[in-house]
Structures are given as C-alpha cells and as structure tokens.
Amino acid sequence: MQRLPIARIAAAGATVAAAVLATILGCATAPSDDDINAKAAAVLRASFKEQGQAKLDRLAQDDTQKTCSQYSGKAVPKDAAERIEKANLASIKWPADGNYLGDWKNGERIAQEGRGMQYSDDPKGPVGANCYACHRLSPQELSFGTIGPSLYQFGKVRGYTDEVRKYAYGKIYNAEAYSACTNMPRFGHSGILSQQQIRDVVALLMDPESPVNK
Amino acid sequence: MRIHRRGALPVLALSVMVAAAALAQGNAVDEIAKYRAALQDGNPAELWEARGADLWKQKRGPKNASLEQCDLGLGPGVVKGAYAQLPRYFSDADRVMDLESRLVWCMVTLQGFSQADAVKRPFGGPDQKSDMEAYVAYVTSESRGARMNVSLDHPKEREAYRLGEKMFHFRGGTHDFACATCHGEDAKRIRLQDLPNLTQTAGAQKAYTTWPAYRVSQGELRSFQWRLNDCFRQQRFPELIFTSDASIALTMFLARNANGAVFDAPAIKR
Numbered sequence: 001m002q003r004l005p006i007a008r009i010a011a012a013g014a015t016v017a018a019a020v021l022a023t024i025l026g027c028a029t030a031p032s033d034d035d036i037n038a039k040a041a042a043v044l045r046a047s048f049k050e051q052g053q054a055k056l057d058r059l060a061q062d063d064t065q066k067t068c069s070q071y072s073g074k075a076v077p078k079d080a081a082e083r084i085e086k087a088n089l090a091s092i093k094w095p096a097d098g099n100y101l102g103d104w105k106n107g108e109r110i111a112q113e114g115r116g117m118q119y120s121d122d123p124k125g126p127v128g129a130n131c132y133a134c135h136r137l138s139p140q141e142l143s144f145g146t147i148g149p150s151l152y153q154f155g156k157v158r159g160y161t162d163e164v165r166k167y168a169y170g171k172i173y174n175a176e177a178y179s180a181c182t183n184m185p186r187f188g189h190s191g192i193l194s195q196q197q198i199r200d201v202v203a204l205l206m207d208p209e210s211p212v213n214k
Numbered sequence: 215m216r217i218h219r220r221g222a223l224p225v226l227a228l229s230v231m232v233a234a235a236a237l238a239q240g241n242a243v244d245e246i247a248k249y250r251a252a253l254q255d256g257n258p259a260e261l262w263e264a265r266g267a268d269l270w271k272q273k274r275g276p277k278n279a280s281l282e283q284c285d286l287g288l289g290p291g292v293v294k295g296a297y298a299q300l301p302r303y304f305s306d307a308d309r310v311m312d313l314e315s316r317l318v319w320c321m322v323t324l325q326g327f328s329q330a331d332a333v334k335r336p337f338g339g340p341d342q343k344s345d346m347e348a349y350v351a352y353v354t355s356e357s358r359g360a361r362m363n364v365s366l367d368h369p370k371e372r373e374a375y376r377l378g379e380k381m382f383h384f385r386g387g388t389h390d391f392a393c394a395t396c397h398g399e400d401a402k403r404i405r406l407q408d409l410p411n412l413t414q415t416a417g418a419q420k421a422y423t424t425w426p427a428y429r430v431s432q433g434e435l436r437s438f439q440w441r442l443n444d445c446f447r448q449q450r451f452p453e454l455i456f457t458s459d460a461s462i463a464l465t466m467f468l469a470r471n472a473n474g475a476v477f478d479a480p481a482i483k484r
Contacts, residue, residue, distance in 0.1 A: 036373075040381055044384060044460050047460030049455055058452055061386055068385050068390070069383050143405045146402050
C-alpha cells in the first residue's frame with residue numbers, strides 16, 4: 001500500500017518531465033522551411049476538391065512551378081534560372097512548316113477572351129489567352145492590365161523579321177524558356193492554346209496590318 | 215435605402231463609365247474612383263447584418279439553441295471586436311480557426327447540427343440566401359472600428375501563418391498562377407481593376423479590412439472564405455473546400471499582415 005503512491009508519483013514525475021522536455025524542444029526548434037514546404041503541399045492537397053474540368057492533378061507541381069514558388073518574390077538563383085529556361089525551351093513544339101504567322105483578327109479575339117480552363121467554364125467552350133488582362137496591345141482597347149509590359153507596336157519596334165516571329169511564337173508557347181519564373185502562363189506547353197491560336201496571337205503582334213502596329 | 219435588382223444600377227453606371235473611358239484611360243480610372251465613391255452612399259450589406267443578428271438569437275438545430283453563447287475567442291457571447299482578432303488558436307478544438315470555421319464549430323457543438331449540415335450552404339446564390347453569410351455579416355459588423363490584432367503567440371498560430379505564406383506563393387494549375395502572381399507587386403492592374411499587393415502591410419491592410427463586402431455585380435454579401443474560393447477558381451485551381459486548413463492558413467497570413475489597421479467592413483464593392 002505504501003509503495004503504490006511512490007510509484008505513482010515517480011510515474012507522474014516522469015510524465016511531467018517528458019512534457020516539459022517536449023515543450024522546451026517545441027519552442028526551441030520551430031519547423032524548418034523544408035518541413036513547412038512539405039506540410040503546405042500536403043495541406044493544400046487535402047483542402048481542395050475536384051470541380052468540373054479542374055481536377056486535383058492541377059496541384060501537382062512540375063520542377064518549374066516548384067522552384068518558382070520557392071523563389072516567389074525573391075531573385076531566382078542563376079543556376080536555377082538556367083535550368084528552368086533550358087528545360088522549357090527544349091519542350092517547345094515548333095510548327096513543322098516554319099510558319100508562325102496566323103490571322104491577327106482571330107488573334108485579337110483570342111487576346112480578348114478570358115474564358116477557359118476554370119472549373120466554372122464549359123470544357124467545350126472557348127479558351128482564350130486573355131492577353132489584355134495583363135498587357136496593352138491594340139490602342140483601341142483601353143481596358144488593359146499592367147502585370148506584363150505594353151506590347152503596343154511590338155512588331156513595328158522590333159522589325160517584321162522571321163526571327164522575331166519565331167521568338168514571339170516561342171514566348172507565347174512557353175514563356176519560361178525565355179524568362180525563368182515569369183508571371184506569364186505557358187500557353188502552348190500547358191495545352192491552353194492550339195498551334196493555330198498561337199499563330200493568330202503572333203499575327204496580332206507581328207502583322208504590319210494589326211492595330212497593335214498602327 | 216433602395217435595393218436594386220441584381221446588376222440593374224451597375225450596368226447603367228458601368229455604361230456611363232465606359233462612355234467616359236472612351237475619352238482617355240486616365241479619365242476612365244478617375245470615373246471608376248467616382249463610381250466606387252458613389253457606391254459608399256448606401257450599403258445593402260446592412261440587410262445581411264440585420265438578418266444575421268436576428269438568426270444569432272434564434273433557437274435552432276437539434277438542440278434548439280441559439281448561437282448567443284458561441285465563443286469567438288473573447289469568451290462565450292462576446293461578439294464585439296472578436297473578428298478583428300481572428301483567426302486564432304482555440305484550445306477546445308485544438309485548431310486555428312477563422313470566423314467561418316468557428317461558426318461551424320458553434321453550430322455543431324451548441325446547436326447540434328451535423329458538420330455536413332453546418333457547411334451545406336456557405337455562399338448564397340440567386341435561388342437561396344446563405345445563413346452563413348448572414349452570420350458573417352453580423353459578426354464582422356461588430357468589429358467595425360476595431361483595430362486588427364491577430365496573435366501569433368501560439369505555435370499553431372505561427373505554423374498557420376507560415377503555411378499560409380507558402381500557399382500564397384504556391385504556383386500551380388494550367389496557368390502556373392499563385393496568389394502572388396496578381397498580388398505580389400505594387401500598383402498593378404488586371405484590365406482596369408487595381409490589385410492590392412498583399413505581401414506589403416499597406417496593401418494587406420486596405421484589402422483585408424474591407425472584406426466581407428456586398429458585391430454589387432452579384433447582389434450578394436461575400437465573406438472572406440468566398441473571396442479566397444473565387445480567387446482560386448480564377449487561378450484555374452480545383453475548388454477550395456469551405457473552412458479547409460488551407461483556407462484558414464491563408465486567412466491567417468493575410469489577417470496578420472493587416473494588423474494595426476482599423477477594420478471597416480462589411481464594405482461595398484463593384
């Protein structure tokens with residue numbers, strides 16, 4: 001009868017000691033940045049549900065998305081930037097016939113169209129590039145955003161050469177090939193725009209008759 | 215106060231605005247500022263606030279109880295100023311909670327609703343209003359004028375903040391968008407819509423203290439959970455689950471960044 005309370009006290013003492021130790025350790029060592037990154041990814045996966053055309057695979061990051069998340073709001077280290085640009089450049093599928101120029105009028109419609117790929121969008125409906133959300137293009141359109149640079153007179157300033165046409169095609173297809181961790185989506189790489197749609201947007205930028213170059 | 219049918223007034227105001235915009239973009243931006251100023255004249259959010267205050271006192275659910283004893287962090291029954299200190303860690307739930315997740319908790323524990331019933335209609339639509347948005351309007355209105363004071367004292371509060379910061383910068387989906395894509399730099403716009411820089415104190419304060427808001431274009435009062443949900447829709451992400459851990463962590467990141475500012479909502483936005 002007398003030994004039992006002592007054993008209890010000893011056991012309770014050990015529990016308290018363990019709890020105190022855990023508290024001290026908990027306070028002394030905040031989770032590392034890697035721990036938080038891993039937990040954030042796991043919590044995100046558990047916090048979304050698929051809806052319409054937006055499935056949970058949209059939360060699975062490729063190397064570009066993962067690295068650019070890590071350096072968001074900071075300078076991207078040179079080696080990481082080079083790795084991203086190299087891999088994305090290699091992924092570009094160029095038109096087999098070497099023709100980069102489509103119809104600028106279609107290009108204007110694509111640049112205006114904001115629908116596409118949201119879970120609230122009809123998967124069979126139009127998919128645009130919504131260029132005006134971020135860029136100034138045709139001077140007639142006053143409702144343009146400023147996240148990206150002005151593209152007014154894009155072709156006129158750079159020259160209507162095949163080299164610039166190819167650059168414009170590649171930049172729209174996969175902007176990460178030219179500027180690592182740019183805000184611009186990879187319209188060809190990610191299957192947002194078709195080859196012909198990209199050609200049409202190139203024409204909006206590069207056709208001398210396009211209002212962009214007036 | 216006259217309440218217009220969805221969109222009737224804004225369409226008129228918008229066409230006036232668009233006509234003015236044709237003159238020059240500088241004028242258009244000025245006109246938008248005037249339109250926003252005109253909106254402040256009468257805010258239909260008051261209707262949601264009144265409905266929420268009434269619902270708050272009603273005995274509801276299997277336990278036939280009101281929410282009057284709900285502890286929003288300042289003790290059971292204290293609503294005044296509570297929202298300005300949320301999200302926070304609640305020891306009874308052992309979890310960091312924002313307002314909506316805490317309301318769900320109170321509906322389950324005090325009123326006896328099932329979790330599924332409590333989260334059934336988080337956002338109102340043309341066919342049916344949301345009681346949740348009415349509660350949110352009422353509770354947040356009781357913090358109007360209070361200074362944002364979100365704590366990071368508890369380890370789980372600190373963890374939620376750090377997780378929210380990571381999620382803010384998380385790029386994904388078909389368009390590689392993160393919250394930071396649109397809200398990481400000063401003085402940017404989408405089309406003519408100004409974008410707050412939520413990584414800076416001034417931007418986070420201005421944005422966070424003006425949600426929830428009555429959205430004229432939708433004819434609905436929208437909660438902060440709705441704001442996050444709709445941002446992710448536009449980011450081309452799947453659907454953010456109502457009161458999910460990610461939604462609470464992001465809210466913690468943004469609310470804490472707004473600390474020190476005077477809360478001024480429910481507001482009214484285009």
